[in-house]
Amino acid sequence: MDLSSQRDIKAYMHALGRSAREAARTMARAETAVKNRALEAMAAAIERERARLLAENAKDVEAARAKGLDPALIDRLTLTDKGIASMADGLRQIAQLPDPVGEILDLRYRPSGIRVGRMRVPLGVIGIIYEARPNVTADAAGLCLKAGNAAILRGGSEAIRSNQAIAALVHEGLEAAGLPRAAVQVVEITDRAAVGELITMKEYVDVIVPRGGKSLIERISAEARIPVIKHLDGVCHVYIDERADVEKAIRIADNAKTQRYGTCNTMETLLVARAIAPTVLPRLARIYLDKGVELRGCEESRKLVPEMKPATEEDWYAEYLAPILAVRVVEGLDQAIDHIARYGSQHTDAIVTEDYTRAMRFLREVDSSSVMVNASTRFADGYEYGLGAEIGISTDKLHARGPVGLEGLTSLKFVVLGDGHVRQS
Amino acid sequence: MDLSSQRDIKAYMHALGRSAREAARTMARAETAVKNRALEAMAAAIERERARLLAENAKDVEAARAKGLDPALIDRLTLTDKGIASMADGLRQIAQLPDPVGEILDLRYRPSGIRVGRMRVPLGVIGIIYEARPNVTADAAGLCLKAGNAAILRGGSEAIRSNQAIAALVHEGLEAAGLPRAAVQVVEITDRAAVGELITMKEYVDVIVPRGGKSLIERISAEARIPVIKHLDGVCHVYIDERADVEKAIRIADNAKTQRYGTCNTMETLLVARAIAPTVLPRLARIYLDKGVELRGCEESRKLVPEMKPATEEDWYAEYLAPILAVRVVEGLDQAIDHIARYGSQHTDAIVTEDYTRAMRFLREVDSSSVMVNASTRFADGYEYGLGAEIGISTDKLHARGPVGLEGLTSLKFVVLGDGHVRQS
Known part of the structure; x- marks a missing residue:
């Protein structure tokens, strides 16, 4: 998609943001079985459309070659039969993980008579920014969805056709389960200004997860006005x-x-x-x-x-x-x-x-x-630690630290159960 | 303290930051009994020096009156016998809270043979920015200390003499327990540029907690380059x-x-x-x-x-x-x-x-x-929820949400216990 001006880009991104915020409310109350049905349907669609995914991906790879891009980038960009199979497997594995949402921890009576506990709830809208690795599209969509969030995905522009093809199948899965398409949106403009909007539109996005090289992550954390879950170095x-x-x-x-x-x-x-x-x-x-x-x-x-x-x-x-x-x-x-x-x-x-x-x-x-x-x-890895999957590793100290799995895509709010209790002093 | 230039202020703040970082390492390994001894000694010193605190506070109040400041501000600034007693009590209550540091959660064997769990550790260096309320100085110092952190405190300039007097007693308590004075530092320059440094010196400060009115908190969150634990509104x-x-x-x-x-x-x-x-x-x-x-x-x-x-x-x-x-x-x-x-x-x-x-x-x-x-x-309050005390309330979704007690001043890191285990695939 070509948008002529900065203003158009802003309007486009804010429209994505608004839809995501709306979808997030539906996702937050989606039942476990419904979310799992969406994940299974996505996996099936990806397997069924293998040929189409390979064809779309081939166009991305060809364009990248024509531009003379780095062989390592082209390698990460290229989808194979095996890569597609493991995308589908990954989604099915996510379906099998326990749903983190709704868990109530430490519900205890207080001397005032109220009961206080903490309930695990989705973060809301998660913005994921990553390089030209199409498999991340399915993977990140699946994790955000299972944790009850809406996701806005912005992959490397070299993978745009592959990402759109995957997004279409993700949407098919969401619709099959009766969930809103806007629960997973792929940014279709490749202009970098789109990233600038994504990481500053506080009203629509709750957290940014950048995945990729150090320079990408440094730029994003310097410019973001939204909390970022990230790691810069692994020394x-x-x-x-x-x-x-x-x-x-x-x-x-x-x-x-x-x-x-x-x-x-x-x-x-x-x-x-x-x-x-x-x-x-x-x-x-x-x-x-x-x-x-x-x-x-x-x-x-x-x-x-x-x-x-x-x-x-x-x-x-x-x-x-x-x-x-x-x-x-x-x-x-x-x-x-x-x-x-x-x-x-x-x-x-x-x-x-x-x-x-x-x-x-x-x-x-x-x-x-x-x-x-x-x-x-x-x-040090989400699978090895038993988190089931990981969206990234955080070296920050606040919120998630170390490998970030489904739990890291949720937060804990306080719940108070009373029976007409009021505060005396 | 008067510093003539922006450069001097930066040098002063960075010196505080370096000392705090150094002290934080000592605090992180301080034993519970030692931290409690420091808290008790602070409480005793505050009670003993009541007259001096009242005298220093009177100077602040007089200066504030001379400047014609808002009566509500002067009211919050003024220390009374009762206020001093409750400062001391607050420190003793913090001493009685369980030490959050070192707790290991969910240590479990994984199929690879390693055991993985999470250990609660201090955040490191906490910067607290607050208005002219001298009681916050003792309270924030106590909470940061108990959670094994170093604190840099920047209270409203109208309370500078009161804060310095309280800081001297806090230092006395730290020294009585053999802990470094730099574990709690009060910023002694009243220039606003000091706040600008505090909220941007990433290498020395791990989290900022602003306490006060909405405009203070908005300004700090807009300008901070360090995570902020805050709430803006309570609608x-x-x-x-x-x-x-x-x-x-x-x-x-x-x-x-x-x-x-x-x-x-x-x-x-x-x-x-x-x-x-x-x-x-x-x-x-x-x-x-x-x-x-x-x-x-x-x-x-x-x-x-x-x-x-x-x-x-x-x-x-x-x-x-x-x-x-x-x-x-x-x-x-x-x-x-x-x-x-x-x-x-x-x-x-x-x-x-x-x-x-x-x-x-x-x-x-x-x-x-x-x-x-x-x-x-x-x-909705730390005491009512059983957190024992609160440093503030967070309406952010990442990290601490709701009333923030000692636990909110810590983070969880992964610990892995093996016996020569290596990764196979």
Whole structure:
């Protein structure tokens, strides 16, 4: 869709916002079975229209190629048979998750005679901004819907035809269940000004979830006038304590770095206590170097592993998302905690130790969204944590922290049950 | 303190921020007994130095009078023997509340073998901005401290001497317990630019809590670059349903309006179902008019109660904080919910009904921080809800919603306990 002026874009986005706000009220009271029926119908429609989705996606891919876009972007943009099957599966999995809405917690009598509890309710309207990954369209729509919200989705412009095709099937599913189409709306204008409107129209949107690279997220959080659920960096650490079990340490440090290089929960800096460094570092270095991981170490590490390149100050801040690892020998737990506080990104950090007191101190004192003892940082994930699915990971401290599942798309309001009670003082 | 330039103010505020960040790490690991000892010592110091507090406060009051400031402001500024006693009591009450920090929720085994749970931890550094009410200084300091946070307090400039005197006693308490003085810092420059720095220095401050009038809170939320816990308006409703018990309805509607006029949880608009209006409205109007409450009604209400003035569209949006009440006759529950969605401020709304289904619908569909059945809106309060104390009320949907107590000054991080576990896929 082409809109000629800034004013048109604003009017278009506000119309989306108004419809979303209206739909959100219907969604908030939709029964679990109805929402699940919509999800199942979407999954079925996606499977049935596989050929059409592939055809629309092929046009997006062709246009992206013609523009000479980055192969990695084209790779993420491309839908395959398998990708379509897993989109449908994802929606069915969401249907199987327990409905978070309506749960009442801690309903208790107070001395005044009223009962007070908290009820889980949808957030309202959620704006999702993501890159050219069509699968996110189905996934985000499904999660928002199950949590009783309306969603406004703004995917990367390179995926516009794919997203519209998916949106049509999402709408089919909503209608099959008798739910309003406006419960999921895809922004059809590719102009960036649409994002500017989305993240500032407070009256219609309750929360923004940006998914994508750091520059996208930084821009959005700087400009948004609506709360944003986000994480910027995943500078994750594993600290191998002097009292670590060596075999566990090696297994965890290997897995945290090499199981996947490009994920936000991959370890980027390895910290090793001085006393155990001669035992673990050379063995670990062998594993990393055999797998083609470039090592950048502090002076002390380099004495133990001469193949390491020297690390600079910037390396301690780096999220490589690549087969590169920064390595530092530290005095012990205090210095490790200090290092993480200074250079970390409050995402995920792990200690390997058999020492009870140090494990407890690490858990309490490291101020990250996930803190682990004797486990790989790679576990920081909605599925692994049992949330069923995740819309993103938050490194903010307010509201959701860590992997954000259905619960993170809801809020708790107070409910008060009385029988004519009034306040005396 | 006088600082000559914008640059000096920035340097001063950043120095406070750095010290607070440092102190927050110590506070996060402070034991419950140590924090309680500090609170008790503060309370004792405040009682002991009553005369000094009154003397310093008298200087503030004198200066405010000389400037010809609003009597209501001077009233809030003035400390009395009773006010000082209740400051000390408040600190002792906070000492008696359970420590929220360190609690681990839902620690469960996952199929991978790891155990995953959530641990309650302090937010970090909390910036509190409030008007010239010296008692807030002690109260906010106590709550932040108990929840393991560091606080930067910026009270109204008219109370600067009182606040500094209280801060000295707070510091005495911190030191008596071996805690860092920087855990509670009072901004000593009265220039407004100091607030501008406080609400934008992301690296040092985790959350801002503004307490005060609407214009203060609006300005702060517009300019803050840090999450804000706030509520702007309390346009609270009571809806008397057709199936209400008349006696309960009258008791609740009376209490919600007249028990106190100036609080945010006071009813500002009364909605009455058409079928019951002839029964309840004339009786209620008599009560209100006898108490001197001005009534502004819709046309239908005015037919039943000729003494009512006509309500305008603005009356439905108004937070009077005064003996004025807007009254509207509605068709029934649906129209009441629509009215609240359109004109309300998502603070506190109540239904009076004996009908089960309508009560359940009201609880679920009204999107406010507190939703009540057969109880007065005046109950929306941290003490009444059993939170022990409150730092404010939030009408935002993310993070804390409704009265914010100690728990609202903490966040939940994920903890993962393994035994050498690594991720397989």
